[in-house]
Amino acid sequence: MPEGLGGEAQRWLDEPVSRCYGCRKCSGGCPMGEEFDWAPHLVVRLAQLGREEALRGSRTLQLCTGCGTCGERCPNGIAAGAVVEALRRRFGEPGGAGTLHRGFLAQVRRRGRIHELGLATRFAWETRAGMDRAALGMALWRHGKLPLWPPRLGGPARREVAAMFRPRGGA
Amino acid sequence: MNWYPGCSLEGTAREYGASMREACRLLGHELTELPDWSCCGAGVAGGTDAVLSRALPLRNVALAAARGEELLVPCAACYNRLRRAQVELAEGQPQAAAAGRRVERSTGRSPGAPVRILHPLQWWSEPEVLAELGRRAVRPWGRLPLAAYYGCLLLRPAAVALDDPEQPRRMEAILTAVGARPVAWPGRTECCGAGLGLAAPEAVKRRVRQLAEAARAAGARALVTACPMCQGNLDAYQEAPGLPVLFLSEVVAGALGADLKPFLRRHLIDSAEVADLAG
Ligand code: SF4
Ligand code: SF4
Numbered sequence A: 001m002p003e004g005l006g007g008e009a010q011r012w013l014d015e016p017v018s019r020c021y022g023c024r025k026c027s028g029g030c031p032m033g034e035e036f037d038w039a040p041h042l043v044v045r046l047a048q049l050g051r052e053e054a055l056r057g058s059r060t061l062q063l064c065t066g067c068g069t070c071g072e073r074c075p076n077g078i079a080a081g082a083v084v085e086a087l088r089r090r091f092g093e094p095g096g097a098g099t100l101h102r103g104f105l106a107q108v109r110r111r112g113r114i115h116e117l118g119l120a121t122r123f124a125w126e127t128r129a130g131m132d133r134a135a136l137g138m139a140l141w142r143h144g145k146l147p148l149w150p151p152r153l154g155g156p157a158r159r160e161v162a163a164m165f166r167p168r169g170g171a
Numbered sequence B: 001m002n003w004y005p006g007c008s009l010e011g012t013a014r015e016y017g018a019s020m021r022e023a024c025r026l027l028g029h030e031l032t033e034l035p036d037w038s039c040c041g042a043g044v045a046g047g048t049d050a051v052l053s054r055a056l057p058l059r060n061v062a063l064a065a066a067r068g069e070e071l072l073v074p075c076a077a078c079y080n081r082l083r084r085a086q087v088e089l090a091e092g093q094p095q096a097a098a099a100g101r102r103v104e105r106s107t108g109r110s111p112g113a114p115v116r117i118l119h120p121l122q123w124w125s126e127p128e129v130l131a132e133l134g135r136r137a138v139r140p141w142g143r144l145p146l147a148a149y150y151g152c153l154l155l156r157p158a159a160v161a162l163d164d165p166e167q168p169r170r171m172e173a174i175l176t177a178v179g180a181r182p183v184a185w186p187g188r189t190e191c192c193g194a195g196l197g198l199a200a201p202e203a204v205k206r207r208v209r210q211l212a213e214a215a216r217a218a219g220a221r222a223l224v225t226a227c228p229m230c231q232g233n234l235d236a237y238q239e240a241p242g243l244p245v246l247f248l249s250e251v252v253a254g255a256l257g258a259d260l261k262p263f264l265r266r267h268l269i270d271s272a273e274v275a276d277l278a279g
Helices: A007-013 A025-029 A040-048 A059-063 A069-073 A080-091 A095-111 A116-127 A131-142 A155-164 B014-026 B052-065 B076-091 B094-107 B120-124 B127-136 B170-177 B201-217 B228-237 B248-255 B272-277
Strands: B070-072 B116-118 B145-149 B222-225 B245-247
Touching (some): A025 A040, A025 A069, A069 A080, A095 A116, A095 A155, A116 A131, A131 B228, A155 B094, B014 B245, B014 B248, B052 B070, B052 B076, B052 B094, B116 B120, B120 B127, B120 B170, B120 B248, B127 B170, B145 B170, B145 B201, B201 B222, B201 B228, B222 B228, B222 B248
Parallel strands (some): B070 B116
C-alpha cells in the first residue's frame, strides 16, 4: 500500500479504510448523519488520507451511537462506526457522552455493576444538567425505575472486575 | 434455565426483567440468575479500551460456561456484547484474544469454553415454541396492530445477528403466534438514539419522533421491543400523547394469562388501555 494512503491509519484503525470508493451507502443509512459535522463516508475518507486529526472533538465523535448500520451496508466491509470508536480511543471522547461514559466506567470498576441513579446524579452534577432532565428523573423515580440502593456484588467478584481494568504484562 | 439480567433489568427496565421471568414461568421454565454476574460494559468501554470492551462481557461468558449449556440474555445490549466477544474470541480477533487472556489472568476462568448465548427473541421464534405459544395463549391479543421494533443490537454487526439484519421476521412471528397483528412499517431496524438520552436529548427526540410517526402511520397501537434502551428512549422522549412501548415479554406474558398491571404501571406513557384491548 502506498505511504499516506491509509497505510498508517489502517494499522491502528483496524478497518480496511483504503478500500473505500466513496459510494456513501454508510452515510445514506446513518441515523445520526443530520447531527454530524463529518458524515460517515467523510470519516473514512479522512482516515484514508491520514487527516483524522480533523475529527478531534467533532460532533461525529460525540454523537455516533455505534448502531452498526454503516458497517452492515458497506459493500467493502468497512465499519465507519468502528473508525469513530478507534478515534475516540485516540483523541478521547468529547462532550456530554464522554463525561457520562467516564462515570460509567468508573462505576463498573468500583462496583462491578451499574447503579443508574448514581450515574445520572454524577452526570447531572458534572454537567450542571438542566431542569428538563431533572423532570425526567422524577418521572422515572415515580415509576419505580431508579432504585435508591446500588446493586450489591460480592467483594471477590468486584475485585475480579477491577483487575480487568489494569492490564499487566502487556495485554 | 440460567439467565443474565444485566444492570438495566434491575433498574430502569425492571418491568422487562419481571415480565421476562413471568413469561418464562408460564412457558414452564424457571430462570436462575447467573451468580456474581458483572456489567457487560454496554457500548461504552470500546471508546476507551478495546480490550476491556471484550473482557467485561467475556468474564460473564466464562461464568456461564462453568454453569450450563446456555445462558438467556434478554437485554439486547448485553446480548450483543456477550455474543460478539464470544464470536471474536473464537475467530482469534486480536483484541478479543487479549481480552480472553486478561479474563483468565484476573478470574482464573476460561472464556473460551462453549455456552450458547441465547436471546428470548431467538428462543420464542423457534417453530416448536411458536406452536406452544399458540396453544398456551389463553388471552390472545385479538389481532391488535403492533409494530415490531428490532433496533440495532440484535441485528448488527452480522456476527451477532439473530435474524436477517435488513428484513427480520422473528418478532413478527412471535406477535402473530400470540394473536396480535404485526404491521408493516419502515422503522424496524433503525436506531433509537441509544445511550445519548442524557448527553444529547434533542438528537434522541428527533430519532424517537420519526420512529413513533412511522409506527402510527402504519396503524400500530403500540411499539414492541426487546431492548431496554429502545424502550427507555421511546417511552421517555416521545411527545405526548405517546404511542405505548411494550416489551416483547409483556406481550407474551399477557397472552399466556399474566396480569400486566404490575409491569405496565412502570411505563411513563400510559399503557393500561392497550392491555384492555387484548382479547
Ligand atoms: S459504504 Fe463503504 S465504500 Fe461506501 S462510502 Fe461508506 S465506507 Fe466507503
Ligand atoms: S455506527 Fe455511527 S456512523 Fe455508523 S451508521 Fe451508526 S451512528 Fe452512523
